[in-house]
Amino acid sequence: MDNFQKKFVEEATDLINNLEEAVLALEKDISNNELIGEVFRIMHSLKGGGGMFGFDDISNFTHNLETIYDEVRTGGLKITDDLMSITFSSVDHLRSLLDPDALKDPQINKNNEILLSSVEAILKGSGTEIPIAEAEEELDQDGDKQTIYIYFAPNESIMDNGTNPLYLIDELCTLGETKVFPRTAKVPLLSRFNYSKCYTAWEVFLVSSENINDIHDVFIFVEDDSELEITKVADFDVLANEGFNEKIQSLYSEKNHFDSAVITSLVNDLLEEKKSRMVNVNEKLKIFTKENVISSIRVSSDKIDHLMNLVSELVTTQASLSLYVEENQVYALNQLSENIENITRQLRDTAFSISLIPIESMLTRFHRLIRDLSSEFNKNIDFITEGAETELDKTLIQGLTDPLMHIIRNSVDHGIEPEQERIDAGKTPQGMIYFKAFYSGASVVIKIQDDGRGIDINKVRQKAIEKELILPDAKYTNKEILDLIFIPGFSTAKNITDISGRGVGMDVVKRKVDEIRGTVDLESKENIGTTITIKLPLTLSIIDGLLVVIGDTKYVMPLNLVDKIYAYEKEQFSNAFNNIIVVDGEQIPFYYLRKEFDIPGEPLDIEQLVLVKYEEKRIGLVVDSVVGEYQAVLKPLGKLYKNHEIISGATILGDGTIALVLDTNKIINEFSFKN
């Protein structure tokens, strides 16, 4: 109970005591109007105070009782014994209601109801309408905007009782958007003008979500002695329409009062216009929501290519700027240059992500291919895909489609056995090709697996000997023999079929994957199946690189493959046995690139060992010095150098010189072969 409430309880206790005295006196003198007035007044105070301080039970209880005594006061009701006894009970009951939780007591609650109904019975008996408290509050709440026309012509003497009509117009304006038209036709000549009289009338168009009753409330103090007209003219905002505003403005200057018929026809015109517009809007809305759901747009790939080129150019230009700032020690530009570098990097990443498309886009073709081939070869094959959402650069996807089609053809043609053969081998009659794509670090891996007969190692060896690819008595591991499949001109198909007779063998697959800087790996087990794994870089055109120097030439290594960099004296490399160096207690094989690349000149006293990841191992590559990180925009080397597998491209440095981008995987492959 707060302080106000405590005060009310004190006061109400006094009031109830007074009430009791007054009722006692009244019982002896039932025609004493003063006493009747007193009883009424106390009831009235209890009701008002109860409502204000949260004693709703008191307020509700005294409501009808107060009305009864008002009736008695005005002569509408006579005091009866019945009323007296009810009043006495009520006085006692009111005392108990001073406890806010009183009605939780079942006895008091029951008492409350009995008394209320007997009070009501007396009122009904008198034929008095029972006023319903706060009925106004329960009116419907229309949340939609509507346009309301208000005509307000106050009584000329309205200002005599302290009313300022302008405040009411102001109040209307707070309810919504308004257009107010004052009408001053009744203003007399100055000689007859009385400053204390109000001659003006107002016409107002109000756009509001308030209901009509709330608007009536604005004029509640004056409606009895003013001309007031409040009508809804439209269920929408007419003031939003320019045409309506113009027309109403011209009507205003023509006439002293808006003609309601004219307004109605204006609104109807608007309604028609609105309806026809609604259809359009609805259609637009539909398209719009549809777009929202997809939340993507179609852009021609030319535009994306162009964007990528521009980003590449920007990266190169930005590198020049950074270099200039560094070389000239322009400190003012330093911050700027770093910001640009940061933004360029983000722009680059965003541009890349735009050009990524999910692998799913090419899967439909494979489904179709397998369905067609299955019926052609009379094989029953189930094609299962996983990771279709994996995204790849669109150029990579284009480059991949052909090799993948070929691999799948091979699987259907050579891998999966005819149904009878499968049953004989104890397999399910239905063959399976399993396609899986997933991210692995900065690469995407695609696996195509079948549960077919696998590759016959002996057949491959025989064929290789026949084709004079290997010597008959040479010893090769199974893996090495399988890799022979990738050598140009190798084909094991017994019959030249529709699909594998086109001279496109696994060598083409390998070459195509190489072109997009990927690797192909083949595993096969007889009677269990073949798995081909293709590993691809996420993107082709720009890579985060590590810029290193050997002699006069700069090289870039893919940063994602660089693990650690160590500095060593040159003797530690020249004296190392079998190109092995111990780093942090681990034996690491290394390649001395100056020697491998046949670069002339003397090595530096201190050289850098760059540890790069290679499969699951770490291999060292020795360079003269490390410059730092560098965003390399890959440019192809052109036709003449396209066979240099260890170089994946070139990039233009900030100073305009060219650095070669090294493919560390291929370097390690090639040099390990060589040695």
Place this chain on the structure above:
Amino acid sequence: MAKTILIVDDSESIREVVSFTLENAGYNVIIAIDGTDALPHFDGKVIDLLLTDLHMPNMNGIELIREVRKIEAYGRIPILFLTTESQRDKKIEAKDAGATGWIIKPFVPAKLLAAINKVMR
């Protein structure tokens, strides 16, 4: 300058809650407990609004309003009275006496301030 409001009510709790609300809203408040107590305040000092209950001992609200309107300096000040739903006929009587508007009891502070705002700025 802050407007001055004269509150006339015989209920101390109502006087307190009303003056608390009005003072918080930035008004100056003068208090009287009934009409006879209120009338001497109309002695020439600035009273911008009269807020009075109707049912009071001694001089009731309607009599007070009539008396105030007789004094020329206060002939046009806004006057609000407190009433209840069940007292609709009182409204006409009070308006005839010269009241500007009314506030229906029970009320919340916002309604009180809104009603005042209708008649005084």
